[in-house]
Amino acid sequence: MSSEPTSSASEQSPTSPASPRSLRLPENRRTRDRSPSPMRGYLIPSPLPTRRTRTFSATVRASEGPIYKGVCKCFCRSKGHGFITPADGGPDIFVHISDIEGEYVLVAGDEVTYKMCSIPPKNEKLQAVDVVITHLAPGTKHETWSGHVISS
Secondary structure: OOOOOOOOOOOOOOOOOOOHHHOOOOOOOOOOOOOOOOOOOOOOOOOOOOOOOOOHHHHHHHHHOOOEEEEEEEEEOOOOEEEEEEOOOOOOEEEEHHHEOOOEOOOOOOEEEEEEEEEOOOOOEEEEEEEEEEEOOOOOEEEEOOOOEEEO
């Protein structure tokens, strides 16, 4: 028989710590500081041109364009986008959450004014920018960006 002690299953070897918290760096090493990245956690950046990613020239073209009127068809705060039905007819216009001005979240039936900007890469579709709510839809509850709910 061997005189070496036998190890039980509950003991951990020095190379496999019990938990990640028990890992220790050598005294003379310090941890690497990581810079905060706005893209951390996302696999693919969104192709939609938000206010932050829109080029300066596209912003200038949109600001110089005419102001249109329409009605909010639908808007989903959790998804961050919705659609506006133009007052003069035509296809629905995409609206991104970053392009809404004012203190209220869009609700279906809200009357809005907006300008238009093309959506890259082919610039075939249009997106509403500088969206301003002109009349809140009557009989609906509206939420402010801070989360307060009011009835109109």
